[in-house]
Amino acid sequence: MGSGPRWRSDRESRTDRARRTRRRLTIGSSKESNHRSGRPAVSGRVGVAARTRRRRSPPDRSDSVGPPHGSPAVNAIKGAFRQGFAAAGASADRDINHPGIVSSIQNLIDPLHPFEGFLTEPAISLADSLQKVWRPDLDEPYAAQALAENNAAHWIPFDPQHVPSAAEQRATERDLALLVLGHRFGPQVGEISVRPAGPFGRFKSAEDFELEAYRQLQRFHNEAFAKIEQSIRTGSLTPPPGLPQPLFFGKELDAAVRNQFREWVRSEGIEEGPTGVVRINRRLYDQTAAPGAKRYRQPDVYVPQANSILEGTMAPKSWRTPQIRDYRAFSGANTTVVRPQARGTSYGVVQ
Amino acid sequence: MHEHVSHFEAYVDFISYVLISAATEFTPQTFLPPEEQTNLENAFQTLFNKFPLVARRLRTPAAAPELKRLLQSSLEAYRSGDVLRGGHILQEFRADLLAQATHRG
Numbered sequence: 102m103g104s105g106p107r108w109r110s111d112r113e114s115r116t117d118r119a120r121r122t123r124r125r126l127t128i129g130s131s132k133e134s135n136h137r138s139g140r141p142a143v144s145g146r147v148g149v150a151a152r153t154r155r156r157r158s159p160p161d162r163s164d165s166v167g168p169p170h171g172s173p174a175v176n177a178i179k180g181a182f183r184q185g186f187a188a189a190g191a192s193a194d195r196d197i198n199h200p201g202i203v204s205s206i207q208n209l210i211d212p213l214h215p216f217e218g219f220l221t222e223p224a225i226s227l228a229d230s231l232q233k234v235w236r237p238d239l240d241e242p243y244a245a246q247a248l249a250e251n252n253a254a255h256w257i258p259f260d261p262q263h264v265p266s267a268a269e270q271r272a273t274e275r276d277l278a279l280l281v282l283g284h285r286f287g288p289q290v291g292e293i294s295v296r297p298a299g300p301f302g303r304f305k306s307a308e309d310f311e312l313e314a315y316r317q318l319q320r321f322h323n324e325a326f327a328k329i330e331q332s333i334r335t336g337s338l339t340p341p342p343g344l345p346q347p348l349f350f351g352k353e354l355d356a357a358v359r360n361q362f363r364e365w366v367r368s369e370g371i372e373e374g375p376t377g378v379v380r381i382n383r384r385l386y387d388q389t390a391a392p393g394a395k396r397y398r399q400p401d402v403y404v405p406q407a408n409s410i411l412e413g414t415m416a417p418k419s420w421r422t423p424q425i426r427d428y429r430a431f432s433g434a435n436t437t438v439v440r441p442q443a444r445g446t447s448y449g450v451v452q
Numbered sequence: 453m454h455e456h457v458s459h460f461e462a463y464v465d466f467i468s469y470v471l472i473s474a475a476t477e478f479t480p481q482t483f484l485p486p487e488e489q490t491n492l493e494n495a496f497q498t499l500f501n502k503f504p505l506v507a508r509r510l511r512t513p514a515a516a517p518e519l520k521r522l523l524q525s526s527l528e529a530y531r532s533g534d535v536l537r538g539g540h541i542l543q544e545f546r547a548d549l550l551a552q553a554t555h556r557g
Contacts, residue, residue, distance in 0.1 A: 332476060337471075357472055360456070368484055
């Protein structure tokens, strides 16, 4: 097969990554025990203790790059794969043994634990990303229906001579992960359950989103601060005449962070806009002002449902800062000040 | 690519991001797939492709060709490894753009 070396290379790198991370998702038998205890299934992100309890010394298969084609693991996933096609009403005449698809399947299975309830790190991250494509109007079998929508775009074309692109392989793996998680193990696989996407995408609530938004903002501030500092030092970024450097620095920081934050929100599939569930640098009007007065502020990030404003700044701001007081007066929201760590800590403003 | 650059302010913020990243590095973002990671070429492609977002806010539409020329000069400077010149021209592009732009209605 012409694509042989390419697939092998990719498979090996993923396998190596899986070995390094040793992050496991237990399914199958763990579901049963959790069902008995009335607790949710073990999560891919939490439940470390549970994972540790179940972890065993793996057999020495360091030379392995995944289960063989005819292994129970591959066959089981192929079964799920066929079910997916049938349930989706899609043509079942695709070649389940296409080398690209088999490679994709192998990439989903932890080589050290051939289908004893373990999936690889790529499979877990793929499953995470699947939460973003889940839509509330899709009923079970959700995997199949999602596939029906994306079938043509995602599956590697049935052509033994076709050399799959990296994007095709990734898309196919994603579909396979969805099938595996959806059809074989049901909608609940611990925390990485495939659930309807609400206004906050994969986040269960506005508060969950706001917490992650804060983390991302902090990271973006730290990253942008370092870059701006270096850019000014090397002379590639220069303040325009008449603009004090600290002010210039702050404006550049705000702008670069806003860009990053917009991109992240977009990647999460969450609506941003003047009336969106997330508002980035949008006007917040004073509802009590006289008609026509149009007093407003522009908080960096406003999440109305979380009653929260995240304000990036270099200098400390407190309840005494007019801007912060106005945020509260105009929206009733609590403000968290986010600062580059090089400049100080971030904190919530207390009234 | 860069679908978040969907309005005038987002475009201007994107310039800031390109300015500081082209001078240092385009840090890979874990929340984006490999094909959506920003680099110099696709960043400028976005600046060119989404130029209509800002062109419609120009007081004098005739300024658009000159602005695009600045954009092209900046890209060429970066490509040639002249990061300082690339950055300065891109800053000039942004300053001219903001000076030319009308306030939003």
